[in-house]
Amino acid sequence: MSLVRVLALKAVTLILVLFGVLMLVVLVLGATGVSDRILTAYVGEQLRAVRQELSQRIRDPVELERALETYRSELITAYGLDRPWYTRLPQMILRVLILDLGSSRTVTSFSGSSKVSDIILERLPNTVALVTTAVAISSAVGIALGARAALKAGSRYDRAVSLFSSVSFALPSWWMGLIYILAFSFYLGIFPFGGLYSTPPPTTPLERAADILWHATLPVLTLVTVILGGWAYISRTIVLNVTREDFVAVARAKGLKENLLMRRYIIRPAAPPIVTNIVFAISGSIGGAILTETVFNFPGMGRLYYEAITSFDENLVIALTYLYTLIYIASRFILEILYVVLDPRVRI
Amino acid sequence: MMVLLDVRNLTIHYMTERGVLRAVEDVSFQLEKGETMGLVGESGCGKTSIALAIMRTLPDNVCFSSGELLFDGEDILAIPAERYDQEIRWRKISMVFQGALNSFNPVLRIGFQVAEPLMQSRKISWDKARGEVARLFSMLGLPEETIWRYPHELSGGMKQRAMLAMALILRPKLVILDEPTSALDVSVQTQIMNLLKRLKRDMGLAMIFITHDITLASDICDRISVMYAGELVELGDADDVLTNPLHPYTRKLLAATPRLRGDRPPEYIPGSPPDLVNPPSGCRFHPRCPVMFDRCISVRPPMFSSGRVKVRCLLYG
Numbered sequence: 001m002s003l004v005r006v007l008a009l010k011a012v013t014l015i016l017v018l019f020g021v022l023m024l025v026v027l028v029l030g031a032t033g034v035s036d037r038i039l040t041a042y043v044g045e046q047l048r049a050v051r052q053e054l055s056q057r058i059r060d061p062v063e064l065e066r067a068l069e070t071y072r073s074e075l076i077t078a079y080g081l082d083r084p085w086y087t088r089l090p091q092m093i094l095r096v097l098i099l100d101l102g103s104s105r106t107v108t109s110f111s112g113s114s115k116v117s118d119i120i121l122e123r124l125p126n127t128v129a130l131v132t133t134a135v136a137i138s139s140a141v142g143i144a145l146g147a148r149a150a151l152k153a154g155s156r157y158d159r160a161v162s163l164f165s166s167v168s169f170a171l172p173s174w175w176m177g178l179i180y181i182l183a184f185s186f187y188l189g190i191f192p193f194g195g196l197y198s199t200p201p202p203t204t205p206l207e208r209a210a211d212i213l214w215h216a217t218l219p220v221l222t223l224v225t226v227i228l229g230g231w232a233y234i235s236r237t238i239v240l241n242v243t244r245e246d247f248v249a250v251a252r253a254k255g256l257k258e259n260l261l262m263r264r265y266i267i268r269p270a271a272p273p274i275v276t277n278i279v280f281a282i283s284g285s286i287g288g289a290i291l292t293e294t295v296f297n298f299p300g301m302g303r304l305y306y307e308a309i310t311s312f313d314e315n316l317v318i319a320l321t322y323l324y325t326l327i328y329i330a331s332r333f334i335l336e337i338l339y340v341v342l343d344p345r346v347r348i
Numbered sequence: 349m350m351v352l353l354d355v356r357n358l359t360i361h362y363m364t365e366r367g368v369l370r371a372v373e374d375v376s377f378q379l380e381k382g383e384t385m386g387l388v389g390e391s392g393c394g395k396t397s398i399a400l401a402i403m404r405t406l407p408d409n410v411c412f413s414s415g416e417l418l419f420d421g422e423d424i425l426a427i428p429a430e431r432y433d434q435e436i437r438w439r440k441i442s443m444v445f446q447g448a449l450n451s452f453n454p455v456l457r458i459g460f461q462v463a464e465p466l467m468q469s470r471k472i473s474w475d476k477a478r479g480e481v482a483r484l485f486s487m488l489g490l491p492e493e494t495i496w497r498y499p500h501e502l503s504g505g506m507k508q509r510a511m512l513a514m515a516l517i518l519r520p521k522l523v524i525l526d527e528p529t530s531a532l533d534v535s536v537q538t539q540i541m542n543l544l545k546r547l548k549r550d551m552g553l554a555m556i557f558i559t560h561d562i563t564l565a566s567d568i569c570d571r572i573s574v575m576y577a578g579e580l581v582e583l584g585d586a587d588d589v590l591t592n593p594l595h596p597y598t599r600k601l602l603a604a605t606p607r608l609r610g611d612r613p614p615e616y617i618p619g620s621p622p623d624l625v626n627p628p629s630g631c632r633f634h635p636r637c638p639v640m641f642d643r644c645i646s647v648r649p650p651m652f653s654s655g656r657v658k659v660r661c662l663l664y665g
Contacts, residue, residue, distance in 0.1 A: 245450060246445060246447055246450035246451050247450060247452055247453045247454075249405065249445065250445055250451045250452075250514075251453070251464075252405055253403050253405045253437075253438075253443055253445070254437070254438045254442070254464065254465045254514065255433050255437040255438050255465060255468070255469075256464060256465075260468075264453065264456065265453050268453075268455055269453060269454060269455050342455070343454075343455060344454070344455055344498040344500070345454060345498070345500050
């Protein structure tokens with residue numbers, strides 16, 4: 001019963017976090033005047049386009065100006081520029097809250113749709129195939145490497161893993177990507193330079209899947225190379241800290257078999273922080289990897305966010321920010337539940 | 349009486365970054381069945397190293413060790429590790445570690461951790477082992493439902509009792525208690541000491557009681573051995589050592605104990621414990637000794653017998 005209360009309390013806190021983030025977005029866009037400037041620029045742009053068109057039909061300049069003026073005031077009302085930002089933006093937030101993401105202003109999907117949900121649904125699978133795959137591989141391999149290094153702390157293997165970790169951690173992803181392109185695409189010619197599909201794209205679904213995999217290999221390899229080290233080192237530190245605990249010495253003294261001791265007294269107590277890393281990394285991976293996606297010309301979520309910001313696409317920015325916050329909050333809640341299972345100390 | 353544990357010339361050196369650290373040097377003592385011996389000395393004087401040597405869980409940086417540990421007449425340092433694990437470890441010799449507060453795995457239930465040695469040695473399940481744990485818990489004054497508790501739900505005193513239960517689960521002949529009460533407040537400390545005295549009486553348990561608190565040792569020990577800088581400096585019946593201390597270090601140690609009655613203020617020992625990487629020449633206590641004379645600097649004193657007490661001091665040669 002109390003457990004339900006604890007989780008409910010966490011849920012309320014997380015919803016407050018969500019509102020906090022959205023409030024910040026409104027403040028940043030509204031109070032700084034960015035939102036007004038973006039919308040004014042849109043109005044101006046659209047008026048220019050309409051002027052071209054209308055000037056063909058309406059010859060009289062005075063008539064033309066009057067028509068344009070009418071159109072401008074219509075646009076201003078439509079965009080809500082006649083109202084202050086603190087009434088306009090919250091409306092947008094309320095709409096987004098019920099997952100009505102609306103449509104973007106400039107960025108469109110590859111099929112031409114400007115519905116935000118279409119754009120995101122088109123990019124999301126690409127990013128999952130690329131970044132989530134890389135995170136899954138890196139965490140699995142990194143945790144195994146790091147845990148083994150910690151259990152053999154000080155050995156040659158441990159020193160090799162530590163060295164590799166710092167090298168991997170120091171490598172910039174864009175540089176690693178360029179090197180892989182140079183080696184595997186330019187010299188060896190076994191992987192494509194970038195993109196998502198071959199031109200022309202294969203027709204059968206199976207071939208399409210294989211084509212995406214072939215195109216994703218180098219970017220995945222790049223990401224794994226640069227994030228594996230971090231995983232190995234952090235896992236090593238976590239496990240190493242546990243091996244130095246008094247209770248491990250006690251378990252050893254009382255003669256617990258080594259494999260049991262490893263499982264129950266080292267890996268098990270080290271699990272909660274490692275699981276935290278995994279959940280946050282997997283959920284964070286949905287945000288994409290801007291640099292790697294750019295180097296490999298890979299249309300993922302990271303580049304979408306970047307494009308939305310650089311083209312001042314307010315709707316898209318708000319929708320994406322909301323989405324990422326939602327993912328973060330969902331993963332936090334999953335963690336709270338996992339912790340109840342993994343760590344008796346949080347059970348109240 | 350029968351000798352249970354015969355420690356002969358035990359020496360342990362560690363390799364550290366600064367050089368070889370002589371943690372235990374030529375320590376010999378005997379422990380009889382059912383007897384309690386106090387191992388007293390200041391922090392870092394080698395008490396815990398002796399305990400870890402008996403448990404065969406010395407850390408990896410030991411670079412030299414010699415001597416014999418005869419348990420029931422057999423050298424337990426010389427037998428293969430597998431045989432030690434199967435016959436001696438926890439079955440005949442167990443230990444309550446320093447800092448019981450961290451001696452339990454935070455994610456496993458107390459009862460399960462206490463039962464683990466039993467489950468492993470008898471190859472029985474947790475369900476079958478639980479009865480034995482419950483019996484032991486009630487003997488040690490722990491409520492039966494403590495079995496299902498996690499470590500963070502227990503007070504320090506309860507954890508220490510549970511730790512004792514873990515040490516006693518295979519009914520060993522010898523329990524090493526390493527500072528078993530140092531993390532507890534005084535009233536809980538008294539409860540644990542009374543419990544230990546009862547165990548000693550009822551189970552005929554032999555104990556090595558490691559402490560830096562000589563008055564605490566006097567409460568329970570039949571015999572007391574005083575260590576200084578890795579060496580045994582005085583060894584004898586508790587009554588003899590406490591009422592008529594021979595070694596200058598023991599004397600100063602007892603004089604440093606505050607008394608409730610009388611107006612004698614507690615004394616202190618000038619200087620600080622020696623660096624065991626570069627121990628003083630001759631007698632290791634000579635730089636701090638109030639009655640030091642020339643030979644103390646050059647001659648390492650052997651153990652002399654003075655009455656029933658053994659003492660490592662040239663005054664008694």
